[in-house]
Amino acid sequence: MKRFLTLIACLIVAAASGTVSAEVIAFDDAWAALGQGGNPNDFYPEPTFTGNFYGLCGGLGNGDLGNWDLEGTNGSAFLGWNVTVDGGLLMPSDANQLSFDISRSAGSSPGQTFTIEYFDDGTLMASNTVTLGDINVWTTIAYSGVFDEVQWLGSSDGFSPYGIDNLQYTLGGVPTESTSWGSVKDLFR
Ligand SMILES: [Ca+2]
Numbered sequence: 001m002k003r004f005l006t007l008i009a010c011l012i013v014a015a016a017s018g019t020v021s022a023e024v025i026a027f028d029d030a031w032a033a034l035g036q037g038g039n040p041n042d043f044y045p046e047p048t049f050t051g052n053f054y055g056l057c058g059g060l061g062n063g064d065l066g067n068w069d070l071e072g073t074n075g076s077a078f079l080g081w082n083v084t085v086d087g088g089l090l091m092p093s094d095a096n097q098l099s100f101d102i103s104r105s106a107g108s109s110p111g112q113t114f115t116i117e118y119f120d121d122g123t124l125m126a127s128n129t130v131t132l133g134d135i136n137v138w139t140t141i142a143y144s145g146v147f148d149e150v151q152w153l154g155s156s157d158g159f160s161p162y163g164i165d166n167l168q169y170t171l172g173g174v175p176t177e178s179t180s181w182g183s184v185k186d187l188f189r
């Protein structure tokens with residue numbers, strides 16, 4: 001019986017330590033299916049991309065359709081923004097991790113910025129503003145914490161088109177040590 005309880009406790013600790021792997025959106029599969037300017041929301045069931053984006057772009061590795069001067073970081077295709085530069089993500093449920101790569105594209109200017117805000121149940125949880133590098137020099141945006149919506153703001157400093165690629169996220173709440181050890185203690189009562 002003691003061995004059984006020890007096994008159960010180990011399983012609970014393993015589950016609480018987070019073995020869930022991230023979902024990865026590379027945009028290349030969507031671009032191959034929908035072509036230049038396609039809407040990622042017509043391909044990926046989640047998350048929902050919000051705002052007035054241009055759409056899927058093949059990138060330098062696929063002939064640089066549209067002359068963005070960008071090659072994605074996880075396969076050449078990426079999601080391009082040049083109509084308006086504010087957008088975001090709606091998650092299907094609470095998520096606890098997000099990362100993606102961003103680069104400004106042809107027609108943008110040095111020093112332009114990108115601001116991202118993370119919300120849970122409508123409450124701002126965190127925000128981050130970065131100054132983007134040169135064209136086709138990608139910056140990784142990363143966040144850990146509970147959120148269900150993301151809003152971002154492109155630079156207000158003139159025309160500021162950009163691409164994003166290699167979007168990764170993990171759904172689920174964040175397990176805490178007190179929660180997991182509480183469950184283990186309950187078993188031994
Ligand atoms: Ca890609």
Ligand SMILES: [Ca+2]
Nearest residue numbers: 094120121148
């Ligand atoms: Ca929520």
